[in-house]
Amino acid sequence: MHRSLLFTVTLSLLAITMPATSEEPSQHEIYFNHLEYEYGNRARTYIGMEVAAKASRDSERGPFFQAYYEMEVLNQEIYGHMKGELDVDYQVNWFLGMGLKATGYLGWRFLDAQWFVDIVIPYLPKLEEMRSLSDPQHRLFFDYVVAQEEVQLAASQAVVDGDWQDGADLIQAFLPQAQAALVQLNQSPD
Numbered sequence: 001m002h003r004s005l006l007f008t009v010t011l012s013l014l015a016i017t018m019p020a021t022s023e024e025p026s027q028h029e030i031y032f033n034h035l036e037y038e039y040g041n042r043a044r045t046y047i048g049m050e051v052a053a054k055a056s057r058d059s060e061r062g063p064f065f066q067a068y069y070e071m072e073v074l075n076q077e078i079y080g081h082m083k084g085e086l087d088v089d090y091q092v093n094w095f096l097g098m099g100l101k102a103t104g105y106l107g108w109r110f111l112d113a114q115w116f117v118d119i120v121i122p123y124l125p126k127l128e129e130m131r132s133l134s135d136p137q138h139r140l141f142f143d144y145v146v147a148q149e150e151v152q153l154a155a156s157q158a159v160v161d162g163d164w165q166d167g168a169d170l171i172q173a174f175l176p177q178a179q180a181a182l183v184q185l186n187q188s189p190d
Contacts, residue, residue: 034130067171113159
């Protein structure tokens with residue numbers, strides 16, 4: 001009796017904890033999950049960098065955060081241009097926005113460039129996967145998405161290996177490419 005009760009309980013727990021379906025997510029689900037996350041990532045980063053750029057203005061980190069913010073301003077335009085076409089709409093809620101502003105205002109002093117590197121390295125393959133699953137007509141946009149993330153990684157690594165100005169210089173050098181991508185996207189037929 002004891003063994004059969006244990007077996008029944010174990011079997012019941014397995015049945016309860018197993019997913020209703022063992023199917024892997026479809027390619028469309030993977031693509032759209034990555035896309036929604038990336039839109040949220042850009043929106044959150046824009047808010048944080050805006051505050052960090054203002055708060056760090058007179059520090060050695062100031063040029064880095066200012067350059068990063070300038071890139072995020074362009075990202076907002078580029079991503080905003082594609083929102084309707086990609087059927088994605090991400091808005092930062094008020095509470096999260098205020099938390100990001102407070103974190104940006106206080107946290108810029110403590111941000112370690114290695115932290116950026118450690119976040120971007122595992123994130124890049126997700127963006128590359130998203131690009132590979134995207135509609136080929138949106139290739140310019142998704143190439144840009146990957147390129148701007150690669151610049152973030154290179155700039156953060158430059159800070160780790162050198163100083164904050166080295167990272168700022170890399171981002172500043174990328175801004176004309178971002179501007180060109182925006183112009184091309186605005187000229188492309190929707």
